[in-house]
Amino acid sequence: MRTLVRMSFALAAFLLVSTSWAWDADEVEEYDGKAKEAIAEFKEKDPAIDKFFNGSAGYVVIPTVGKGGLGIGGARGKGLLYENGVPTAIVTLTQVTIGFQAGGQAYSEFIFFEDASALGQFKKGNYELGAQASAVAVTAGASADANFEGGMAIFTQAKGGLMYEASVGGQKFKVELKE
Numbered sequence: 216m217r218t219l220v221r222m223s224f225a226l227a228a229f230l231l232v233s234t235s236w237a238w239d240a241d242e243v244e245e246y247d248g249k250a251k252e253a254i255a256e257f258k259e260k261d262p263a264i265d266k267f268f269n270g271s272a273g274y275v276v277i278p279t280v281g282k283g284g285l286g287i288g289g290a291r292g293k294g295l296l297y298e299n300g301v302p303t304a305i306v307t308l309t310q311v312t313i314g315f316q317a318g319g320q321a322y323s324e325f326i327f328f329e330d331a332s333a334l335g336q337f338k339k340g341n342y343e344l345g346a347q348a349s350a351v352a353v354t355a356g357a358s359a360d361a362n363f364e365g366g367m368a369i370f371t372q373a374k375g376g377l378m379y380e381a382s383v384g385g386q387k388f389k390v391e392l393k394e
Contacts (some may be wrong), residue, residue: 219260254355275325280292319376326369329363
């Protein structure tokens with residue numbers, strides 16, 4: 216009887232782990248497709264961005280960040296960390312802002328890591344960007360003058376919406392490494 220109970224428990228645990236792994240694989244596949252679309256749009260607007268994709272130790276693509284606020288605001292998005300062009304982690308961005316703001320918008324966010332040290336710091340799990348971190352808006356030729364700051368270069372590409380904002384807030388990233 217004990218053997219049957221142990222086998223049943225082992226089977227249940229295996230199915231639970233298998234099911235969650237399949238879900239993660241589906242999630243990665245979904246975000247990989249969306250990230251590739253966002254990358255293609257980015258490269259179309261600014262072909263010079265290839266220097267960041269090719270010369271970085273890794274990069275994060277969050278295909279859609281939804282942002283909204285009225286006095287207090289927030290943003291959230293989910294994407295992938297890539298190393299050598301291969302997804303290695305699921306990344307969740309959250310942001311809280313305080314100040315004058317009204318409206319809502321959607322945008323894509325791209326974060327490039329200058330070297331293995333900067334990438335390693337990000338991969339430790341929970342990472343925060345302070346309010347002083349700045350992003351370059353994607354326009355034709357925007358990447359030509361962009362440089363790494365603090366080991367990172369950040370770009371955003373508007374997708375839609377309208378938001379008036381004079382607020383302060385930082386971004387927090389949850390990094391779930393592929394096992």
